[in-house]
Amino acid sequence: MDLLLLPQFITAFVAIITFFWAIYQFFANKYNYFINERDKRILNKILLPHFETVEINLFKNITTDNYQMISNNVRVLLKDIxxxxxxxxxxxxxxxYLIALEKLLTTDxxxxxxxxxxxxxxxxxQQYFKLSxxxxKHLKIEKDHYTYLQNLSLVNKNSKLHYYFSFQTIKRWLSNYLLLYLVGLAVIHQADTDIDTTIASQIWYYFIIIFSPVTYFLNILIQVFLLPKGYNLLKKCKIKLKNTLSALLRK
Known part of the structure; x- marks a missing residue:
């Protein structure tokens, strides 16, 4: 790529992004009032009153111990709706799913x-959490989906995979590497070296194409599979050490 064409390429790219963003904002703003009113009603009539009964108990495994509690929570939620x-x-x-669940829970x-x-x-x-x-997000109460899951202690393997393969996460990841690629191209063309800029650009391109997905999937492997196992192992070792020390102190 000719160095003189690089600013024109970046300008054109930014102009295209701005154009599509303006179109998106036009249609989004058209329905903003209805969306905000709907979200406020849902927040005040459903999410706030049922936060401690329904939301913090999502994804829990229903057993004989919590059957009656969750059954009552579901029944009250449906009644309020x-x-x-x-x-x-x-x-x-x-x-x-709510109506089917209430029917299933109330049948002896x-x-x-x-x-x-x-x-x-x-x-x-899953559906209730999506609504929440x-x-x-629309009311600017929460910004990050995964942090919200963590705060509610709802993080598990499935929620982590859903987070890493969601459109928003992949879009953020692609944006970062696209920016890195453009900055790298600019540095290559500005650098005063004997290396052919065309060859260097191609090397940089293939490096990004290979490096970015490898690091992304490596991060998923570590965050979703390896770290939880390591944490559980560390937790078991901690409990074992505590029991051993307690036994020694009793002696």
């Missing part, structure tokens, strides 16, 4: 069918 006429504002998948014949109950409860939890996250 009906009383406040909120079905129109909620995703159909959420209301479908299904009280020991924990496999079906937990499967349905997991589907409901989108509402908080």
């Amino acid at each position: 009906r009383q406040n006429n909120l079905f129109f504002y909620l995703p159909t998948q959420l209301t479908h 014949d299904n009280k020991d069918n924990f496999k079906s109950i937990n499967e349905l409860y997991n589907h409901f939890s 996250w989108k509402t908080r």
Whole structure:
């Protein structure tokens, strides 16, 4: 790439991004009032009143110990939605799983069918969490999806994989490496060396193409699979050491 064409390329790229961003903002702002009013209603009528009963118990495994508590929470949630006429504002998948779950939990014949109950409860939890996250995001209450999961202690292998393979995370990752690639090109063309800039640009291009996905998937491997195992091993060692010290002190 000719050095003289590089500023023109960057200017054109920024202009294209700005154009599409302006179109997106135009259509987004068109429905902002309705979206904000909807989100405020959902927040005040559903998310806030049921935060300590429903939201912090999402994705939990239902057993005989917590069956009655979760059953009551689901029943009260559905009752409030009906009383406040909120079905129109909620995703159909959420209301479908909620109604099916309430029916399953309140039928005596299904009280020991924990496999079906937990499967349905997991589907409901996913939809409820999506609603909660989108509402908080639209109202600028929360910014980062994964941090929100961590704060609610809902992080598990599936939620981590969902985070790393989500559109927003991949878009942020691609943006960072695109910026790195453009900066690298600028440095190569500005550098006063005997190396052919065309060859150097090609080397830099292939390096980014290979290096970026390798580092990304390596990060997923470490964060999702290796670190939790290491943490659990460290936790077991800590408990074992504590028990050993307690036994020695008793002697």
